[in-house]
Each structure stands twice: as structure tokens, then as C-alpha cells.
Amino acid sequence: MKLPTWFESVIQHRLDDVSARIIRHPEISKLHEEEYVAFQKLFSDMDIVNKPEFSEWEDKHHYKQALENEYLYWQGMQDGMQLVYAVLEMMLHDDKEKEE
Structure with a gap:
């Protein structure tokens, strides 16, 4: 089933806004700054794989990504529940109108 273009546009706009x-978000901004500093340390020397800075940057990067994904997931769940509720309300309202 293909979604209407307007609906895809609304969903994309919501995703952009939430992202x-x-x-x-303060917590993610702080993690982004820490990751950036770790990344700068990482490339101060070209032998990066064997350096502890690489592990530090990698840890910060993966943690930040995981936290961003968690926030996206929970916001998506909330938006999805609101959408289901609104559609069910519309369906119930339509059913009541048909009965009258």
C-alpha cells in the first residue's frame, strides 16, 4: 500500500523536527562535544588504531548514536500512539454518525 504524498511529507517533516x-537536547549536545574532542585527539597522530584515543572516540560515538536512536524511538512511539488514537476516534465518530 502506497502512502499518500501529503502523508509522507507530514511524516518526513515530523522526523526532521524531532531529529x-x-x-x-542538552545531554546529546554534551555527548556530541565530547565525541568531537575525542575525534580531534584521535587524528592528532596517524597511527590511530593502536591508540587509546581511538577506543575513547569510538565509545563516545557509539554511545551518542545509541542515545539519539533511543530518543527517536520513544518519540516515534508517542507519535504513533497519538496517530492511532486519532484514527480510532475518527472511526468511532463515523460509526456513531452511521447509526444515527
Whole structure:
């Protein structure tokens, strides 16, 4: 089933909005800064794989990504529940109108 273009556009706009808010979230902003500093340390020397800075950067990067994904997941769950509720309300309202 193909979704209507307007609906895809609304969902994409919501995803962009939620993603932007997540990136500006204080906890994620702090992690992004820590990851950036670790990344700068990482490339101060070209023998990066054997350096502890590589592990530090990798840990921070994966943690930040996981936290962003968690926020996206929970916001998606909330949005999905609101959408289901709204659709069910519309269906119940339509059923009541048909009975009258």
C-alpha cells in the first residue's frame, strides 16, 4: 500500500523536527562535544588504531548514536500512539454518525 504524498511529507517533516530537537537536547549536545574532542585527539597522530584515543572516540560515538536512536524511538512511539488514537476516534465518530 502506497502512502499518500501529503502523508509522507507530514511524516518526513515530523522526523526532521524531532531529529533537530534531539540534536539540540542538552545531554546529546554534551555527548556530541565530547565525541568531537575525542575525534580531534584521535587524528592528532596517524597511527590511530593502536591508540587509546581511538577506543575513547569510538565509545563516545557509539554511545551518542545509541542515545539519539533511543530518543527517536520513544518519540516515534508517542507519535504513533497519538496517530492511532486519532484514527480510532475518527472511526468511532463515523460509526456513531452511521447509526444515527
